[in-house]
Amino acid sequence: MLALVKRIYNSISFVTVLIAIGYALIAFVLILFPTDILKDFPSIAITDKDSIKFILSFTIGGIFTLTVFSYTMVMNVLNRSISNYSPRLIPLILHERHHQVILGATSGTIIYSLIMAVQVSSVNIGELSSLAAPLAIVMVVICIFLFIYFIHSVSQSIHVNYVVHRSYLNTKKSIQNILDMKEGLSLSDNSEEKWADTIAFDSCGYLNYIRMEKLISLSEKHGVQFKLEKQMGTFVQIDEVVLSSSSPMDKKLRDEVKRCLSVDRSEPVDVIEIGFKHLVEVAIKGSSPAINDPGTSLIAIDYLMQLFILRKKIPTFNSYHSKEGGCVFFELVPKDTLKAYVFREMEHYMKEDPILSEKLRSARKMLDS
Numbered sequence: 348m349l350a351l352v353k354r355i356y357n358s359i360s361f362v363t364v365l366i367a368i369g370y371a372l373i374a375f376v377l378i379l380f381p382t383d384i385l386k387d388f389p390s391i392a393i394t395d396k397d398s399i400k401f402i403l404s405f406t407i408g409g410i411f412t413l414t415v416f417s418y419t420m421v422m423n424v425l426n427r428s429i430s431n432y433s434p435r436l437i438p439l440i441l442h443e444r445h446h447q448v449i450l451g452a453t454s455g456t457i458i459y460s461l462i463m464a465v466q467v468s469s470v471n472i473g474e475l476s477s478l479a480a481p482l483a484i485v486m487v488v489i490c491i492f493l494f495i496y497f498i499h500s501v502s503q504s505i506h507v508n509y510v511v512h513r514s515y516l517n518t519k520k521s522i523q524n525i526l527d528m529k530e531g532l533s534l535s536d537n538s539e540e541k542w543a544d545t546i547a548f549d550s551c552g553y554l555n556y557i558r559m560e561k562l563i564s565l566s567e568k569h570g571v572q573f574k575l576e577k578q579m580g581t582f583v584q585i586d587e588v589v590l591s592s593s594s595p596m597d598k599k600l601r602d603e604v605k606r607c608l609s610v611d612r613s614e615p616v617d618v619i620e621i622g623f624k625h626l627v628e629v630a631i632k633g634s635s636p637a638i639n640d641p642g643t644s645l646i647a648i649d650y651l652m653q654l655f656i657l658r659k660k661i662p663t664f665n666s667y668h669s670k671e672g673g674c675v676f677f678e679l680v681p682k683d684t685l686k687a688y689v690f691r692e693m694e695h696y697m698k699e700d701p702i703l704s705e706k707l708r709s710a711r712k713m714l715d716s
Contacts, residue, residue: 362444366451367458373482374462381476393480396467402480403464406487407457413494414453420501421446445500449493456486507643511629515650518622522657525619525679528559532664535676542574542591546601548610551585554578556609556617559667559675565603566673571596573604574676580618583610619658620680626651627689631696634703644703651689652710658682659714686714 393399463479503509525532554577566573572593583589589608596604615621626647633643659682666676690711697703 360447362447363451363454366448367455370452370455370459370486371462374459374466377463377476377479377482378466383477394477399467399480400464402483403460403467406460406483407464410453410456410460410487410490413490414450414457417450417453417494417497420497421450446497449497452486452493453490456483456490459483459486507629507633507640507646511626511643511646511650514622514625514629515654517616518619518626518654519657521617521619521622522654522661525661526657528667529662531667531669532662533666533668534662534664535666535668542593544592544595544601545576545588546590546592546596546604546608547586547588548583548605548608549585550610551583552610552612553615554581554583554589554608555611555613555615557677558607562604562607562675563667563669563673565600565607566675567669567671569600570594570672571600572674572676575678578678578680580615580621620685623651623654623685623689626654627692630693634697634700641700641703644697645706648693648703648706648710652713655682655686655689655714658685 393402460483463483467479557575557579562573565571574591576588576591577583589610590604592604616625630644630647630651632638633640633647661679661682663681665678666674668674690707694704694707697707
């Protein structure tokens with residue numbers, strides 16, 4: 348259930364659909380409760396049926412063209428990201444809420460105009476709202492300004508600095524989430540702990556998301572310790588144990604714990620190690636003969652070094668203990684293992700480039716000091 352909710356929330360259509368529904372509700376309100384709020388402003392109050400039809404028809408045609416152009420630009424950005432950077436960066440681009448707001452406003456304007464056009468064309472039409480046509484004009488003006496901003500935003504999002512910086516910020520946020528828990532992190536011996544119950548899923552996928560705060564509160568409330576048997580971001584097989592508990596769980600608690608875990612088909616972009624992996628892929632692809640853009644590789648390496656500096660601030664741990672007695676055992680990929688993976692991959696593909704090879708050597712030296 349959590350995986351489905353998260354997939355819907357992160358979908359490019361989520362905010363767009365909500366805004367479009369809002370515009371549709373405005374149209375239905377004006378139909379059901381026609382208002383003459385502009386009666387004191389006769390110069391802008393439009394009640395003539397033919398004039399309203401013309402304005403709504405013009406709005407539908409113009410904004411439809413604008414919407415198609417907007418969606419085309421989004422698809423071009425995604426295609427460029429796949430070709431030049433990494434297809435795994437696409438979720439970060441799709442998470443851009445302002446793009447979804449703009450697409451929602453244009454789609455909503457079309458829906459509003461269509462609903463009002465049907466009402467105006469009805470043979471059983473009663474009183475017409477004097478606000479219907481002026482409101483459509485206001486929506487068109489808003490869409491034009493949003494489109495200007497959209498052009499600016501899309502032109503930025505195709506730059507490699509912007510794309511890589513987005514990946515860096517997303518990974519930095521994941522590291523900061525762990526650092527915020529620093530006071531409760533500890534290295535505990537759980538080898539003698541007996542785990543009485545387990546949780547598995549009847550579907551396979553990546554351990555994508557964990558509601559750690561909720562899991563801790565359940566541990567405090569029921570006096571039970573939990574242990575994540577899989578690291579966040581790893582692939583979970585069908586019926587493979589994901590979590591263990593120190594005491595048996597009833598059906599209610601089991602369901603609550605399951606809602607804290609997400610096994611999903613999408614790649615876990617909020618996991619620290621996945622962020623490092625994305626930047627490594629960008630660096631490697633930039634150094635490939637097909638792309639031949641070592642500048643992109645240098646940028647990705649610089650951001651990787653900054654992330655390693657932040658990652659070193661996380662102490663070695665295997666459990667989190669809250670002040671109220673809650674306990675969850677979980678681990679991250681050790682920083683030395685992560686560093687070995689990152690440099691082994693890049694050194695293998697960049698060994699023929701003298702500038703990139705020197706950059707990697709100096710980066711290793713800086714991290715080892």
